[in-house]
Amino acid sequence: MKKIINEPTKVVSEFLKGMEKAHPELEYTEKLEVLSRREKSDKVAVISGGGAGHEPAHAGYVGMGMLDAAVTGNVFSSPSPDRIIEAITKMNAGKGVLMIIKNYSGDIMNFGLAKDLAELEDIQVESVVVRDDVAVKDSTYSTGRRGIAGTVFVHKIAGAKAETGASLQEVKAAAEKAIENIRSMGMAMTPCTLPAVGKPGFLLGEDEVEIGMGIHGEPGVMRTTMKTAQETAEILLDKILQDYDYSNSEVALMVNGLGATPLMELYILENEIQTLLEEKQIKVYKTFVGNYMTALDMSGCSVTLMKLDEELKKLLDAPCNTPGLKIG
Amino acid sequence: MKKIINEPTKVVSEFLKGMEKAHPELEYTEKLEVLSRREKSDKVAVISGGGAGHEPAHAGYVGMGMLDAAVTGNVFSSPSPDRIIEAITKMNAGKGVLMIIKNYSGDIMNFGLAKDLAELEDIQVESVVVRDDVAVKDSTYSTGRRGIAGTVFVHKIAGAKAETGASLQEVKAAAEKAIENIRSMGMAMTPCTLPAVGKPGFLLGEDEVEIGMGIHGEPGVMRTTMKTAQETAEILLDKILQDYDYSNSEVALMVNGLGATPLMELYILENEIQTLLEEKQIKVYKTFVGNYMTALDMSGCSVTLMKLDEELKKLLDAPCNTPGLKIG
Numbered sequence: 013m014k015k016i017i018n019e020p021t022k023v024v025s026e027f028l029k030g031m032e033k034a035h036p037e038l039e040y041t042e043k044l045e046v047l048s049r050r051e052k053s054d055k056v057a058v059i060s061g062g063g064a065g066h067e068p069a070h071a072g073y074v075g076m077g078m079l080d081a082a083v084t085g086n087v088f089s090s091p092s093p094d095r096i097i098e099a100i101t102k103m104n105a106g107k108g109v110l111m112i113i114k115n116y117s118g119d120i121m122n123f124g125l126a127k128d129l130a131e132l133e134d135i136q137v138e139s140v141v142v143r144d145d146v147a148v149k150d151s152t153y154s155t156g157r158r159g160i161a162g163t164v165f166v167h168k169i170a171g172a173k174a175e176t177g178a179s180l181q182e183v184k185a186a187a188e189k190a191i192e193n194i195r196s197m198g199m200a201m202t203p204c205t206l207p208a209v210g211k212p213g214f215l216l217g218e219d220e221v222e223i224g225m226g227i228h229g230e231p232g233v234m235r236t237t238m239k240t241a242q243e244t245a246e247i248l249l250d251k252i253l254q255d256y257d258y259s260n261s262e263v264a265l266m267v268n269g270l271g272a273t274p275l276m277e278l279y280i281l282e283n284e285i286q287t288l289l290e291e292k293q294i295k296v297y298k299t300f301v302g303n304y305m306t307a308l309d310m311s312g313c314s315v316t317l318m319k320l321d322e323e324l325k326k327l328l329d330a331p332c333n334t335p336g337l338k339i340g
Numbered sequence: 341m342k343k344i345i346n347e348p349t350k351v352v353s354e355f356l357k358g359m360e361k362a363h364p365e366l367e368y369t370e371k372l373e374v375l376s377r378r379e380k381s382d383k384v385a386v387i388s389g390g391g392a393g394h395e396p397a398h399a400g401y402v403g404m405g406m407l408d409a410a411v412t413g414n415v416f417s418s419p420s421p422d423r424i425i426e427a428i429t430k431m432n433a434g435k436g437v438l439m440i441i442k443n444y445s446g447d448i449m450n451f452g453l454a455k456d457l458a459e460l461e462d463i464q465v466e467s468v469v470v471r472d473d474v475a476v477k478d479s480t481y482s483t484g485r486r487g488i489a490g491t492v493f494v495h496k497i498a499g500a501k502a503e504t505g506a507s508l509q510e511v512k513a514a515a516e517k518a519i520e521n522i523r524s525m526g527m528a529m530t531p532c533t534l535p536a537v538g539k540p541g542f543l544l545g546e547d548e549v550e551i552g553m554g555i556h557g558e559p560g561v562m563r564t565t566m567k568t569a570q571e572t573a574e575i576l577l578d579k580i581l582q583d584y585d586y587s588n589s590e591v592a593l594m595v596n597g598l599g600a601t602p603l604m605e606l607y608i609l610e611n612e613i614q615t616l617l618e619e620k621q622i623k624v625y626k627t628f629v630g631n632y633m634t635a636l637d638m639s640g641c642s643v644t645l646m647k648l649d650e651e652l653k654k655l656l657d658a659p660c661n662t663p664g665l666k667i668g
Contacts (some may be wrong), residue, residue, distance in 0.1 A: 276395045
């Protein structure tokens with residue numbers, strides 16, 4: 013295993029220390045693995061989190077216009093409730109806290125426990141669950157669909173709504189609306205290697221890809237040979253469009269890299285997706301291409317669409333300033 | 341070879357088409373592989389370019405506050421003079437053009453020829469050559485040091501200076517000052533695979549890394565076993581500090597990924613670099629962590645320092661809005 017680390021058990025704390033040093037506007041709470049905005053705002057707090065290994069998600073989306081705090085578990089492993097409670101109590105400004113949770117059983121349980129504990133302390137907490145991955149109905153770590161790259165759009169929408177001074181229920185409603193309108197589909201070309209394990213969790217052949225693989229290496233829908241960018245765009249987009257009717261609507265498009273895929277290839281894929289969307293008269297309002305939600309050193313990609321209305325457009329365009337996404 | 345492409349011969353044009361679609365403020369000139377700002381400003385034009393495969397460099401740095409145009413050659417191969425001339429004539433607003441060239445023989449020759457041709461048309465052209473890589477004195481493709489990730493700082497400084505309305509000589513002087521103050525050093529953990537070749541250009545053992553390898557896979561200074569993040573930080577930083585005295589100064593720090601290295605690992609390395617710099621009383625003014633200058637799907641990293649004075653700080657902090665870097 014070739015990784016730029018010191019010890020597998022220290023990767024999360026050391027990476028968060030590095031983030032705090034690189035971004036002085038962010039604050040790291042040691043041992044609890046919470047990265048938060050240094051200045052607390054008089055507004056609804058928006059928090060998220062999950063296992064490490066998906067960087068820049070989620071710590072990279074802490075900052076003005078997105079998250080107030082991110083809670084990190086070990087690699088691919090849910091953060092414990094005490095960590096989540098720390099983020100809630102630290103960032104609550106008396107207006108309540110919205111938790112954005114990806115749909116994995118561990119996260120649902122731990123964020124749920126933290127919510128119960130926070131409510132005992134009279135902190136208003138609401139949560140939304142992102143389940144954007146159309147690949148499989150249930151999966152290894154989830155009942156129902158998995159939450160993947162579309163989560164970043166939910167961070168953006170909820171964060172922007174909270175900045176307007178909206179109430180907890182209004183911020184939750186905006187996040188729910190985004191979630192209803194988001195679908196994603198991915199493909200993996202190589203497995204990833206967990207620092208504590210040291211070897212890939214599964215193998216793919218020299219010319220083999222897995223369609224619909226999850227961001228922890230969970231099985232997808234089929235293994236096939238490597239396709240052209242055009243064919244890959246068709247496979248991924250078809251699966252999304254079979255699930256949700258985006259026709260005649262305006263959308264935000266994200267072409268996301270899983271960590272080890274060159275940016276050049278992501279843009280080549282995006283070029284094909286744009287052509288297909290144009291043929292189908294689906295208008296792209298804004299495009300995001302890059303590594304937004306990764307799976308360590310996995311090579312592969314995902315495509316996400318979010319249908320927009322006037323409110324979502326405005327929230328998507330609102331300024332944000334985080335390590336992983338800057339707008340305006 | 342598993343790559344998200346259609347045909348190896350089309351990767352550059354398709355990726356640039358994808359960039360134009362994703363970023364409507366940018367314009368793609370077909371066949372000449374120039375990506376430029378759609379609106380020409382009444383100021384000195386700053387252009388750069390080189391072989392493809394280093395994305396987001398250079399096309400990703402076109403936009404307000406950085407480049408006016410980027411010229412792209414085939415993968416790892418210099419753009420021809422006709423392409424460079426297109427960028428020069430297209431973006432010249434009568435105030436002259438500064439070309440930022442990485443020190444590779446092909447680039448030096450082709451940008452030089454383009455300069456001569458532009459001068460025949462009475463366009464004022466100046467150039468600066470980035471040679472920040474302290475790994476080797478001469479290399480496979482260069483006489484003298486190679487230009488690597490530090491080039492992104494030069495784009496930022498020259499672009500910001502041009503936005504102030506400065507003259508061509510003043511913009512050139514700011515770029516030269518940046519270049520004088522920049523040193524970089526890298527390490528590769530895996531080779532990269534060119535789309536047209538289909539297999540890696542060399543091999544590294546299971547636990548082997550190459551210190552000082554170039555961004556096209558050119559040899560470095562030594563092969564060794566994989567080190568810890570702390571040891572890697574020491575090796576890379578020592579080589580930089582042996583070459584240039586940064587003591588008691590303020591610097592900009594870039595920890596750059598070569599394409600396939602997880603962001604988590606880059607922050608872990610950055611954390612170690614920050615600790616070492618603090619011990620040496622070198623003050624970090626601003627930190628950049630991410631994939632800024634890549635080598636296709638190479639796994640590895642580089643570290644760059646730029647010594648700052650008041651002018652460089654101001655230019656570094658000035659707003660920019662490009663796909664690859666946004667400030668302010």
